[in-house]
Structure formats: C-alpha cells, structure tokens
Amino acid sequence: MIKFLIKGLWRDKSRSRLPVIVVAIGVMLTVFLHAYITGFMGDTIEMNASFSHGHIRVMTRAYAENIEQMANDLALIEVNTLLSDLNERYPELTWSPRIRFGGLIDVPDEYGDTRSQGPAMGLGLDFLSGSSKEVERLNIENSLVRGRLIRHQGEALISELFSQKLKIVPGDQVTIIGSCMNGSMIFYNVQISGTVSFGAEAFDRGAILVDIEDARLALDMGDAASELLGFLKTGFFDKEKILKIAEGFNRSVVADEDEYRPVMKGLSEQGSMGQYVVLAEVWSVYISMVFVFAMALVLWNAGLLGGLRRYGEFGVRLAMGEEKKHVYLSLIYEAIFIGIAGTVTGTAFGLLFSWLLQTYGIDISGMMEGSSIMFPSSIRARITPATYYLGFIPGLLSTIAGAMLAGIGIYKRKTSQLFKELEA
Amino acid sequence: MENSSIIQINRLVKSFPAGKGEFTALKGIDLQFKAGEFAGLVGPSGSGKTTLLNIVGSLDTPTKGEAIVLGKSISHLSAREAAHLRKHELGFIFQTYNLLAVHTVYENVEFPLLLLKLSFAQRKKMVMDALEWVGLTDKLNSKPPKLSGGECQRVAVARAMVKKPSLVLADEPTANLDAANSHNILKTMETLNRELNTTFLFATHDEKVIAYLKRKVHLKDGNVDQDEWVKQ
Amino acid sequence: MKKIIVLFLTIAGIGLCGFSTPDANEILKKIDDNLSSDNQIMEAKMIIHGRRTSRTITSRIYAVGNQKSFTEYLSPPREQGTKMLKLENQLWVYSPSTDRVIQISGHMLRQSVMGSDLSYEDMMEDRKLTDTYNAQLIGLDTLDGREIYLIELEAKVPDVAYHGQKIWVDTERFVPLKQELYARGGRLLKQVLLHDVIRVDGRWFPTKMIYKDMLKEGDGTEFHIIDIQFDVDIPEYIFTRAALRR
Known part of the structure; x- marks a missing residue:
C-alpha cells in the first residue's frame, strides 16, 4: 500500500x-x-564592534566603570603577557590592543605658534606590525579621502571633516596634546599621511588615528593599552558564545580584588550596544x-x-x-x-x-x-x-x-x- | 446462497435538505434482491435510482426505514463497518470509470486487493484473472489516459470484480460508451454474473443496459412503479 | 619639652588676656606678606601619589611679583626640559620632544599639571588673597598643636578658580596650615595641608604642601620646597617666550 x-x-x-x-x-x-x-x-x-566595542572587550575593572572617560591612567598594563595568555586560552578569538585618548590637535604656523586647534578623539591601533588585520577591519583603505595609509612611525590619519576645519593637508605636521597614563600633559608630533571619512558623525567630527606604538610612545604607555578588543575568528558576533567566554574569564579573576585586574565584557553587555x-x-x-x-x-x-x-x-x-x-x-x-x-x-x-x-x-x-x-x-x-x-x-x-x-x-x-x- | 436475500429494503425513505424545506428522493420503498440476480433500477433522472444505489452501497444512510445488505443494516453501520463491508463484499462501477490516472491498468485493478492485505502472489494471480475476464492482459502497463473509453470501463469492471465481491453496483456504466463497447462490457458482466454468481445491481436509463437486465425495477418519483421480471 | 609647653601657655595666656583678635582681612594681609614676594627662585620636588604609582618630579621656578613666572622641569627624563612661562594671565608650555611652544588656554587650564593634584589654574593663580577674596573670621582652634584662626574666604572677583576657601592660619606666624577650596555650589574641590614651616629671610614659609584633588582618586601630591631664595636678581630675558626654547 x-x-x-x-x-x-x-x-x-x-x-x-x-x-x-x-x-x-x-x-x-x-x-x-x-x-x-x-x-x-x-x-x-x-561595524561598531570593529570601531569600539569588539566582540568582546578586555579592560581593567576601573576603566570599565568609567568607560566613556577613556581614562588611560586606568589602562591595562603588561599587555604582552596578557595577550599571550588570552591567545592561549581563547584560540577562537583574535585580539587587537587599542589605545583611545582624548586631546587637542594643535597646528603650528611657520613660526611654530598655534595656527589652529581643535579637540580630537584619538585612536591608536596596530597599523605597522604587519600581523594585524586592523586596517582591513576598520575598512580604512576604502575610507581614505586624501593621501595614503600610515606607513611609518610618526604618521597619522585624520578625519576629512576635521582636516578641513583645521585647514591641514596630508604632509602637514601637527602636535597632539593630551595626557599620558600618569596624567602628565603630553605633546607629540605627527605627520598627517591622509584623511579618512567613515560616514559616522561622531568619528568624522574629530578623529585622529595613529599607530599603537606611536600612541604608546606619546602617552607613556609602554606595554599598556586602553583595551584589548577580541574578535571571533568567524568574523561574526555570537552572543551566546561571547557571553560564555566573558563569564568564564571573569569568574577566573573574580578573586582578585585589584581594581586594575582585567575584566571582559561582551558586545551585548556594553551600554547602548547591548540594547x-x-x-x-x-x-x-x-x-x-x-x-x-x-x-x-x-x-x-x-x-x-x-x-x-x-x-x-x-x-x-x-x-x-x-x-x-x-x-x-x-x-x-x-x-x-x-x-x-x-x-x-x-x-x-x-x-x-x-x-x-x-x-x-x-x-x-x-x-x-x-x-x-x-x-x-x-x-x-x-x-x-x-x-x-x-x-x-x-x-x-x-x-x-x-x-x-x-x-x-x-x-x-x-x-x-x-x-x-x-x-x- | 442462491435463493437467499442479498438485499432487503423495507419502507425506505431518504430525504435531503433543499432550500428551507427538504426533498424526499425515496418515499417508502420495499424491495428484495436475491444472490445472483442481474437486476437494474430503471427510471428517468430524479427518480431516486442513484440514491437507492448509494444507500445499498453503504455510501449513504436511510432517513427512515431499513436497508439490509448482506445481513447488515446500513443504518446501524459505523463508518468503519461500512468501509469493511465495501472492502470485502462490494464492487463499484462508475459512469466516469474513475480510474487513478497515474497508475497502470495492473495497479488500478490491484488497488482493492492491497486493502485486503493479500500477498503479492495472490494479488498477481487475481489481477491477471480479472484482466483476462475483461480481455485486457495485453494492456497491463498502460495508464488510463492512453486507453479508450471502452478499455477504461473494462478496467473499472476488472477492478470491481477482482476481489470477487458478492455484489457489484453499477451506476450508468455505459453512459460514456458507444453501442459496440456497451454491448461488449455488458456481455462481460453477464458472463461474470453467470460464472461467478456475482449479484449485479445497475442504476440506469440506458436502453442498451435495460435490454440485458433480468429484472427491471422501475422507479418513479421515489416510488417503485413496476417490478418486472424477464422470462428466461 | 618643658620650654615648648611654657611657650604654648604663654601664647595661650596672651590670647586669653584680651590680646585683641585681628580683623580677618588683616590676617589675610599678613599671610600675603609672608607668602608673596617681589621675586623668588625656588627649587621644588613634587611627589605625585597616583592610583597606581608614585612619581617624583623636580623643577626650578623663577617668579617676579605675581605676574611673571618661569618653570623648568629638571627630572625625570621624560619631563626634563619641559618649560612653562606665565605672563599675566597667559601660559605657554614648551615641549622639547616636539620643539613646540603651545599656549594653554580655556578648559585646558583645568587639566592636571604632570598628573598631579594641581591644575594649571592652581599654578597660575598667585594674585594676593587680599585682592581676590573677602575674609571673615569664624573661629579659633588648634591644629597639630598650633593655635589657629579659622577664616572663611569668599571671592570678590569673578575669575578665581575657587569661589570659596577655608583657611586655618597659624596665629603666631600667619602661615596657613590647612586650606580647603570650594566650588560655587559649596562642593569641596581641593584640600591643601601645609607643613614644615621654616624661617627664610624674615618670613615664615611652609616647605611641604600636600595637595589633594578631592574629585580624583589617589593619595594626593606632595610639594616639597628644597630651596627658596627671596628677592634675588632674575634676568628679564627669562620671562620671554624665546627663553622657552633655550
């Protein structure tokens, strides 16, 4: 039948x-x-993960509590040790150290006096080690408006809109004024290699991108980083997986009372991104x-x-x-x-x-x-x-x-x- | 069995809802058929012959009165018991053949045997026998759309006869056939009636069929008008 | 020990015997006389107790009146050669690594100096107290065994960094021993403790100050005066922008 x-x-x-x-x-x-x-x-x-949140973000506990302040005096230290530990423990993730800093961009005139000045949001990321995918991750090459990518130490990319406001062109030298990890005021000269436009208002208003080693030098942050952004090698945020990793990591360091011990936060645990x-x-x-x-x-x-x-x-x-x-x-x-x-x-x-x-x-x-x-x-x-x-x-x-x-x-x-x- | 009553109909009434009131198709019929009869319900459209055939075939139930088929009261059969009766004892032949178009001649004829859960060997023999009765052993693997109307109706007859039922109900079996094919099919049925002692009950107004009947029950407006036996 | 107690009792006795309590603004003037000078050269050490580390920064400061000052950082290496020039209400910083002279203005003045508990604004403000505040005596007390006047200050000019102050003033030496600095809303912003008061050229001068920014974590900044000279000749070229690059 x-x-x-x-x-x-x-x-x-x-x-x-x-x-x-x-x-x-x-x-x-x-x-x-x-x-x-x-x-x-x-x-x-x-996109937001790439720019700021990572799929998962490692910071010191104190930094995490005031995350929007970009307080580098609370930054992670002994980052290389931490990185090799993370790489060993989480082979499914790649890690990108980032330094975020606030400051001023000061443009000199021919006498070295201030010609123009504006508040900037700085981002130090790995342009030059050759082993990072940061340029690709942030789609920087396609976002270039003028000039070229960072090829040497001491170079910086600046957002196109900001460059117009400051009246600078690729090749110009500017001084970054900020405060270092200890809180000292710092001055650091960089040469603008190019301008970028990411299509994000907050970023385009006043961003400056430098190689992370430059940021470390400028901000006295040797072997330190504001945060380590972790990205799943699949390239996609996986909420459950990430939360499990974060929970596991945080449980393993919970006994440490030090406010500078690292904590992990998944993308979905980070403020408005979570929403x-x-x-x-x-x-x-x-x-x-x-x-x-x-x-x-x-x-x-x-x-x-x-x-x-x-x-x-x-x-x-x-x-x-x-x-x-x-x-x-x-x-x-x-x-x-x-x-x-x-x-x-x-x-x-x-x-x-x-x-x-x-x-x-x-x-x-x-x-x-x-x-x-x-x-x-x-x-x-x-x-x-x-x-x-x-x-x-x-x-x-x-x-x-x-x-x-x-x-x-x-x-x-x-x-x-x-x-x-x-x-x- | 030969002289025992195979169908017993007592004061059978069948009404259908029609608009606000109802239409009474059968108005208190009394009839009796014996095993081995080759009989027909004869009458114009609307005389109630198909209604009566459906009730006898346990496809419908009486409104009032009683229809006892092979000792079973149709009114009191559950759906399952009615299906059981049809499966084992009844064969149907329709005006439009109603063959399953995607199945071969062999498969169409085999279908009622599948329901009886017979072995493959048993089924094969019975199907081949049935096809031999109707003369279609050379069309085993043809599918209905490739057959002529006469051939289709012969397949339908084989399907109705394959399980050797006690009673075959045929509703206007020749309506779509030409004269030659009609005689052919009727001859086949007559032979089967004679050789297997299968009771045939027709519903028809086709003169070609009527000519073959041994008993003609004339229905008119839901009543038996005349019960005519043909002298042998 | 006995001597000290006798001295203390004598002073206390004088106070009790109706030695007239000076007017608060008079106290303020006496403080100014002690702490302000026509010119001074100071070598100082700043120990910044941050949340994570402590750092020591040394500097040499030249000042003329309360309008001009020039600071040169001597150590650590990262800060060495950094110079600051203040002329009236303008401030320039020279950074040797960038070879830039940059004017610090606006909200940047509120930034911390070298990560310490002092802001540029704090460093800029050296107008006389009598010029910027009205004082009111609100009590007599003792602090670390010294008799003090507790005076409360309210700004009389709009451009001061702190709207209000409370000062614990040594009744004998007219040197502040403790200062609390308040915002307009009454919020305590900073606290300064002044210790190790010494006598230099006829003035009483605190040589150790502990600044604590109350809005900042950490254990405050110690400011030690290693050496201070008053009323010495300072060449005028020191207070030029050209000197920053030298």
Missing part, C-alpha cells in the same frame, strides 16, 4: 514535484531573507516571522488546494473500502514527505545563496556615497543556526497544516457527497 501511495505521489507531478518546488522556493526565500536580515543587522553590529543587539535580534525575528507567516499562508493554501483537488480520488478509494482515517493519514504522510523534501531542498538552496552573499557580499559603497549614516559598505548575508531550521516552519508545518485542513473535508463530507464531486 505504501509503495502504491509513493508511486502515485512520484508519478503525479502536480502532487509531488510541483508542491515540492513551491515549498522549496518558499523555504529558500525564507531562509535567504532571514540570513540577509541577520547579515545586514549584524553588519551594523560588526541595539537586543533590538536587532527582536527585529530580525520579527521580520523573519512576518515572512515565515506569509510563506506559511502560501504553502498552507497550496496544501489545501492540493488536498481539495483530490476529493475525487478519495471518493474512489473510500468506495473501494479504504477507511476515512486511512485516507486522511495518507494525505498527511504525503504532506510530511513533500514538506521534508521541499524544506530540505529549499534550505539547501537558501543556504547556498546565503553563503554566496555571506562570502562575496554586494558592494553598495557607491550607493552610500554622501550618506551621513554609518552603513556597512557591502551587504552580506549571515548564516546562523536559525538559518538551518527556520525553513521548516513554513516548509513542513504549513504544508502539513494545509493538508490537515483540506483533509477535514474527508470527514465532514458524506461519502456520497465526495462522489458527487467525483462525478462532476
């Missing part, structure tokens, strides 16, 4: 291949859309659910029509003495079979397209020119565990629900009525 049903299912294209294709397309769209939304929302998160992560999660779930619901309606309807179309066949089978329950169950089994086949196919294709978009991305930097919002320069999808199972909701459940609803007719209608539909 099962063989008979499978033969029927296999041979009747409108009963098998077509519904499988419909389900597969629906599931594929659902899977792809989910990966796309997750990717786009995720990229905004990644954004929650918001992004809620939205991606919300949008995905709306789409899942819409696809569910379509597939449910397809299942329903597929069932209704076969009332004649059911009539014959009932006349032959097949029980209603048996007919009904065979309809459900068929729906399960179609649902699974369609969902697996659709998920596979959805994952394939998502993977392509995740790996290669679509460059939208051209479209974003002149935009004042900090958008990722390319659209990328993002495959998460949910991408693998989300398609089953419309693909399997809706198809079955449609078949179940259609099948109710078998019970509701009198057998002789099924015949009338059969004869018609």
Whole structure:
C-alpha cells in the first residue's frame, strides 16, 4: 500500500514535484531573507564592534566603570603577557590592543605658534606590525579621502571633516596634546599621511588615528593599552558564545580584588550596544516571522488546494473500502514527505545563496556615497543556526497544516457527497 | 446462497435538505434482491435510482426505514463497518470509470486487493484473472489516459470484480460508451454474473443496459412503479 | 619639652588676656606678606601619589611679583626640559620632544599639571588673597598643636578658580596650615595641608604642601620646597617666550 501511495505521489507531478518546488522556493526565500536580515543587522553590529566595542572587550575593572572617560591612567598594563595568555586560552578569538585618548590637535604656523586647534578623539591601533588585520577591519583603505595609509612611525590619519576645519593637508605636521597614563600633559608630533571619512558623525567630527606604538610612545604607555578588543575568528558576533567566554574569564579573576585586574565584557553587555543587539535580534525575528507567516499562508493554501483537488480520488478509494482515517493519514504522510523534501531542498538552496552573499557580499559603497549614516559598505548575508531550521516552519508545518485542513473535508463530507464531486 | 436475500429494503425513505424545506428522493420503498440476480433500477433522472444505489452501497444512510445488505443494516453501520463491508463484499462501477490516472491498468485493478492485505502472489494471480475476464492482459502497463473509453470501463469492471465481491453496483456504466463497447462490457458482466454468481445491481436509463437486465425495477418519483421480471 | 609647653601657655595666656583678635582681612594681609614676594627662585620636588604609582618630579621656578613666572622641569627624563612661562594671565608650555611652544588656554587650564593634584589654574593663580577674596573670621582652634584662626574666604572677583576657601592660619606666624577650596555650589574641590614651616629671610614659609584633588582618586601630591631664595636678581630675558626654547 505504501509503495502504491509513493508511486502515485512520484508519478503525479502536480502532487509531488510541483508542491515540492513551491515549498522549496518558499523555504529558500525564507531562509535567504532571514540570513540577509541577520547579515545586514549584524553588519551594523560588526561595524561598531570593529570601531569600539569588539566582540568582546578586555579592560581593567576601573576603566570599565568609567568607560566613556577613556581614562588611560586606568589602562591595562603588561599587555604582552596578557595577550599571550588570552591567545592561549581563547584560540577562537583574535585580539587587537587599542589605545583611545582624548586631546587637542594643535597646528603650528611657520613660526611654530598655534595656527589652529581643535579637540580630537584619538585612536591608536596596530597599523605597522604587519600581523594585524586592523586596517582591513576598520575598512580604512576604502575610507581614505586624501593621501595614503600610515606607513611609518610618526604618521597619522585624520578625519576629512576635521582636516578641513583645521585647514591641514596630508604632509602637514601637527602636535597632539593630551595626557599620558600618569596624567602628565603630553605633546607629540605627527605627520598627517591622509584623511579618512567613515560616514559616522561622531568619528568624522574629530578623529585622529595613529599607530599603537606611536600612541604608546606619546602617552607613556609602554606595554599598556586602553583595551584589548577580541574578535571571533568567524568574523561574526555570537552572543551566546561571547557571553560564555566573558563569564568564564571573569569568574577566573573574580578573586582578585585589584581594581586594575582585567575584566571582559561582551558586545551585548556594553551600554547602548547591548540594547541595539537586543533590538536587532527582536527585529530580525520579527521580520523573519512576518515572512515565515506569509510563506506559511502560501504553502498552507497550496496544501489545501492540493488536498481539495483530490476529493475525487478519495471518493474512489473510500468506495473501494479504504477507511476515512486511512485516507486522511495518507494525505498527511504525503504532506510530511513533500514538506521534508521541499524544506530540505529549499534550505539547501537558501543556504547556498546565503553563503554566496555571506562570502562575496554586494558592494553598495557607491550607493552610500554622501550618506551621513554609518552603513556597512557591502551587504552580506549571515548564516546562523536559525538559518538551518527556520525553513521548516513554513516548509513542513504549513504544508502539513494545509493538508490537515483540506483533509477535514474527508470527514465532514458524506461519502456520497465526495462522489458527487467525483462525478462532476 | 442462491435463493437467499442479498438485499432487503423495507419502507425506505431518504430525504435531503433543499432550500428551507427538504426533498424526499425515496418515499417508502420495499424491495428484495436475491444472490445472483442481474437486476437494474430503471427510471428517468430524479427518480431516486442513484440514491437507492448509494444507500445499498453503504455510501449513504436511510432517513427512515431499513436497508439490509448482506445481513447488515446500513443504518446501524459505523463508518468503519461500512468501509469493511465495501472492502470485502462490494464492487463499484462508475459512469466516469474513475480510474487513478497515474497508475497502470495492473495497479488500478490491484488497488482493492492491497486493502485486503493479500500477498503479492495472490494479488498477481487475481489481477491477471480479472484482466483476462475483461480481455485486457495485453494492456497491463498502460495508464488510463492512453486507453479508450471502452478499455477504461473494462478496467473499472476488472477492478470491481477482482476481489470477487458478492455484489457489484453499477451506476450508468455505459453512459460514456458507444453501442459496440456497451454491448461488449455488458456481455462481460453477464458472463461474470453467470460464472461467478456475482449479484449485479445497475442504476440506469440506458436502453442498451435495460435490454440485458433480468429484472427491471422501475422507479418513479421515489416510488417503485413496476417490478418486472424477464422470462428466461 | 618643658620650654615648648611654657611657650604654648604663654601664647595661650596672651590670647586669653584680651590680646585683641585681628580683623580677618588683616590676617589675610599678613599671610600675603609672608607668602608673596617681589621675586623668588625656588627649587621644588613634587611627589605625585597616583592610583597606581608614585612619581617624583623636580623643577626650578623663577617668579617676579605675581605676574611673571618661569618653570623648568629638571627630572625625570621624560619631563626634563619641559618649560612653562606665565605672563599675566597667559601660559605657554614648551615641549622639547616636539620643539613646540603651545599656549594653554580655556578648559585646558583645568587639566592636571604632570598628573598631579594641581591644575594649571592652581599654578597660575598667585594674585594676593587680599585682592581676590573677602575674609571673615569664624573661629579659633588648634591644629597639630598650633593655635589657629579659622577664616572663611569668599571671592570678590569673578575669575578665581575657587569661589570659596577655608583657611586655618597659624596665629603666631600667619602661615596657613590647612586650606580647603570650594566650588560655587559649596562642593569641596581641593584640600591643601601645609607643613614644615621654616624661617627664610624674615618670613615664615611652609616647605611641604600636600595637595589633594578631592574629585580624583589617589593619595594626593606632595610639594616639597628644597630651596627658596627671596628677592634675588632674575634676568628679564627669562620671562620671554624665546627663553622657552633655550
């Protein structure tokens, strides 16, 4: 009997291949859309991670308590030891030491007197060691407006808007005035190698980027760093994984009363970014659910029509003495079979397209020119565990629900009525 | 069994809701059929013949009165018992053949046997026998859309006969067939009636069918108008 | 020991016997007489007790009146050669590593000097107390075994760093032994303890001061005067911007 049903299912294209294709397309769209939304929302998160939060951030406890003050007197020291320890303990993460500092940029005139001056947000990161991915991570090369990247010690990049305000061009020398780790006022000369524009208001208003070794020299922070940003090697923030790492690390140092002991904070534990992560999660779930619901309606309807179309066949089978329950169950089994086949196919294709978009991305930097919002320069999808199972909701459940609803007719209608539909 | 009553109908009434009131299709019919009969319900459209055939086939239930088929009261059968009756004892032949289009001739005929959970060897023999009765052993692997109307109806007859049921119910079996094919199929059924002693009950207004009947029960407006036995 | 007690009793006795209590503004003037001079050269050591480390910075300071001062940092190596010039209400800093002379102005004046508990503003402010504050005597007390007047100061000019002060003044030497500096809202911003009062050229002068920025963590900054000379000739070229680069 099962063989008979499978033969029927296999041979009747409108009963098998077509519904499988419909389900597969629906599931594929659902899977792809989910990966796309997750990717786009995720990229905004990644951007903030790259610039300031990391996927995870290591700071001293005291620094973390006043994080917005960028207080380098509370910075991490003996960073190299800490780094090798972190690298050993967390092979899934790469670490980037950063120095954040506030200060003034002072531009001299020909006599060395102050010609112009403005408050700056400084960022020291690894440009020159050759082993870091910071330039790539911050997409600095693509953000260059004038000049070139930092190639030597003593060079700096400055935000384009800021350079216009200070009336400086690449090649000019400026003095950074700030305070060092001990609180002393420091003066440090750098040569502007280029200007950058990141499309982020806060950053473009007054940022200066220097190599971390320059920042260390200037701020008397040898073997120190404001913070260590950790990034998952997968390139994507994974909330659960990161929180587990942070919790584990913090538990291991909790006995240490020293306010300068390092603490780890995941991206989602850091102020407004935490709220954004929650918001992004809620939205991606919300949008995905709306789409899942819409696809569910379509597939449910397809299942329903597929069932209704076969009332004649059911009539014959009932006349032959097949029980209603048996007919009904065979309809459900068929729906399960179609649902699974369609969902697996659709998920596979959805994952394939998502993977392509995740790996290669679509460059939208051209479209974003002149935009004042900090958008990722390319659209990328993002495959998460949910991408693998989300398609089953419309693909399997809706198809079955449609078949179940259609099948109710078998019970509701009198057998002789099924015949009338059969004869018609 | 030959002279025992296979169908016993007592004061059978069947009404359907129609608009605000109801329409009474059968108005208190009394009838009896014996095993081995080759009988027909004859009458124009709306006379109640299909309604009566459906009740006898346990596809519908009486509103009032009683229909006892093979000793079982149709009114008192559960859905499951009705299915059991159809599965084991009844065969149906429809005006539109109602073959499963994606299945081969062999598979269509085999279907009722699958429900009886017979072994492959048993099924094969019975299917081949049935196809031989209707002369279609050369079309085993054809599918219905490739067959002519006459061939389709012969497949339908084979399907109805394959399990050797006690009773075959045929509703306008020749309505879509030409004269030659109609005679052909009726001859086959007549032979099967004679050789297997299967009871045939037709619902028809086709003269070609009527000519073959050994008993003609004329229905008119839900009543038995005339119960006519053909002299052998 | 006996001598000290006798001295103390004598002083106390004089006070009790109706030795007239001076007017608060008079006390202020006497403080100014002690601490202000036409010119002075001072060598000082600053020990900054930060949250994590302590550092010592030495400097030489030349001052003329309360309008001009020039500071040169002598150690540690990182600070060596850094110079500061104050002319009236302007402040320039020279940093040898950048070879830049930069004027410190606006909110930067509130920044800490070398990470200490002193701000540039604190260093700039050397107008006489009598010129900037009205004083009121609010009590007599003892502090570390010295009789003191407790006076309360309220700014009479708008451009002072601290709106109010409380000063514990040695009744005999007219040297502040403790100072509390308040913001306009009454919030305590800084506390200064003055110790090791010595007699130099007929003046009483505290040679150790402990500054504590109350808004900053850490254990304060000690300011030791290693050597101080009053009324010496200081060449005029010291107080020029050109001298910063020399």
